[in-house]
Amino acid sequence: MFVPTSPEAEDAAGSLVRSVPLHRNRKFMLLFTGSTLSVFGNCFHSIALNLWVLQTTGSAAKMSLITVTHMIASLLLGSFAGTIADRLNRRLLMMICDSSRFLIVSGIALVMAHLDQPFMWIVALSALSAVAGLLQSPSSQASITDLVGRDRVQQAAGLMNIADNAARISGLAIGGYIVAQFGGVIAIVTDAILFGLSALLVFAAGTFPQAERAQTEQNSFRQDWLEGIKRVWADPFARGVTFLTTFVILFFVANLMLIQVMAVKVWQASPIHFGLIEAAIPLGYAIGAVTIMGLSKSPRRRGHLILGSMLAMGPLYIAIAMMPQAAAAIPLILVVGTFFSFCTLLVNVIMRVEVPSELQGRMFGILGSLTSVAPPLGLTIMAAMADGFGASNVLLFSGVGLIAVASAAWLWLKPIRRYQ
Structure with a gap:
């Protein structure tokens, strides 16, 4: 199995939170809420955008192009995104990613509302949103152990998976309902607001214990990527x-x-x-x-x-x-x-x-x-x-x-x- 490169540092990072129940762990609960909103917004974004494309263009091929773009971005950039999450301050990276998605998704709504031929702009902006999501996800996932301690990882992971599952289901259902009732632009604006709220919650959590751990920035990005x-x-x-x-x-x-x-x-x-x-x-x-x-x-x-x-x-x-x-x-x-x-x-x-x-x-x-x-x-x-x-x-x-x-x-x- 893996052997931590700096066990003393990891123990120090986890010792401050190891005895704190999850519901009293303020940093974790804020990250948990922000992460759930981010997952909800991402599913909301997916269903709202796909439905809007089908309703306005009638083309399943154009809808699939957005899905394929996301898949290619995940395949090509996933390991790089994880390396970035390990090299940088994860809390800061999460705030930057969700703030970026707030701006990008707001841009998608603007394009949908005002351009006559918006599709390629939407594909490009949607790809940028997917890249920001790729950076946000490993940062959030990798922060949990530092925040809750190893003895509460199983509880924390269970709670986050239940919330993620609920967010995905409700995000797809509510996204489709809002598109049907109020139109794709309103649905996408709602999605952007959720990303903004997620960034604010992570900001409110304050410094994560990761900052106290020994850093490895002496290596180049390529060295860290290959090492991983x-x-x-x-x-x-x-x-x-x-x-x-x-x-x-x-x-x-x-x-x-x-x-x-x-x-x-x-x-x-x-x-x-x-x-x-x-x-x-x-x-x-x-x-x-x-x-x-x-x-x-x-x-x-x-x-x-x-x-x-x-x-x-x-x-x-x-x-x-x-x-x-x-x-x-x-x-x-x-x-x-x-x-x-x-x-x-x-x-x-x-x-x-x-x-x-x-x-x-x-x-x-x-x-x-x-x-x-x-x-x-x-x-x-x-x-x-x-x-x-x-x-x-x-x-x-x-x-x-x-x-x-x-x-x-x-x-x-x-x-x-x-x-x-």
């Missing part, structure tokens, strides 16, 4: 985390699409059942996150729980594929959401505990790059197969594939399997 990639690749634990997270998200997002297709084409689900299917995953995820928070005081066999949950999702997908009606599949979908929480959230916790704080920005940056590419890749492959072989058959095949991948992970990812 080498250390992530050379360590079997880090490689395992990267492999596991990427494949879990790839299968999960693609299979969720297949379940939605089955709900419409196979089960002919009513609006009520379709709504319950949509709600089952986030509800299951929240149940898993709350369970993990409850287990934080006596963590045991977390590696078994991670890999066992990944393995159990395979048979559940097979069972869902064989269900004749939506009502029978909903409880299974709920359990999938819970197991997905165990797979992803516990891995997130272990990363914060085992990866040195000064390297966490690069770790989250690299993972962000891979996990931004995995969902659209999985969606493209599974959608093409579903058109040819049927969604239920592809979901069954995907469940078998997930069992194979999880079994390989159980055999070969020993650092994760043995983790307590």
Whole structure:
């Protein structure tokens, strides 16, 4: 596993907050609120902009161009963004990024309101907003350990993941509603305001403990970037985390699409059942996150729980594929959401505990790059197969594939399997 380069410095940074409950940790709560608003605004921005493009241009290709631009930016710049987050003051970087997104998204609203042919301007400004988001995310993620202490990381990560999940769901829903009721410009202006509020909350939090840690600016940017990639690749634990997270998200997002297709084409689900299917995953995820928070005081066999949950999702997908009606599949979908929480959230916790704080920005940056590419890749492959072989058959095949991948992970990812 990783060995921190300056354990004394890390202990000093965490000692001031280690005994403070999360709800009394002012710095963390302000970062938590700002981060949630930032995630909400980002999803809000995505759905509002995509809907506006479809309504005004009628072109799905133009809408997909914005999505592809974001994906390319994440793939190319994720590791660089993580290196920047490790080299600079993370709190300052978060404030700059959210302030920049406030200005950029305000510019998008202005272009939408006043230019006759705004699309390429919107693509360019949207790409700039995505780059600012790439810098903000690893800075926020890597700051948590310093703010709460290692003994409260599991609780903090669980709380942030629940809030992130709620923010993503509500951001998509509310964004679509505001576009429908008030138009895309109002929705985008609201999004800009949320980014501005996030920057103000991080400013109000005051200095982060990272400032007390030994800095490594003596190295060049290129040296730090290469060091991060080498250390992530050379360590079997880090490689395992990267492999596991990427494949879990790839299968999960693609299979969720297949379940939605089955709900419409196979089960002919009513609006009520379709709504319950949509709600089952986030509800299951929240149940898993709350369970993990409850287990934080006596963590045991977390590696078994991670890999066992990944393995159990395979048979559940097979069972869902064989269900004749939506009502029978909903409880299974709920359990999938819970197991997905165990797979992803516990891995997130272990990363914060085992990866040195000064390297966490690069770790989250690299993972962000891979996990931004995995969902659209999985969606493209599974959608093409579903058109040819049927969604239920592809979901069954995907469940078998997930069992194979999880079994390989159980055999070969020993650092994760043995983790307590």
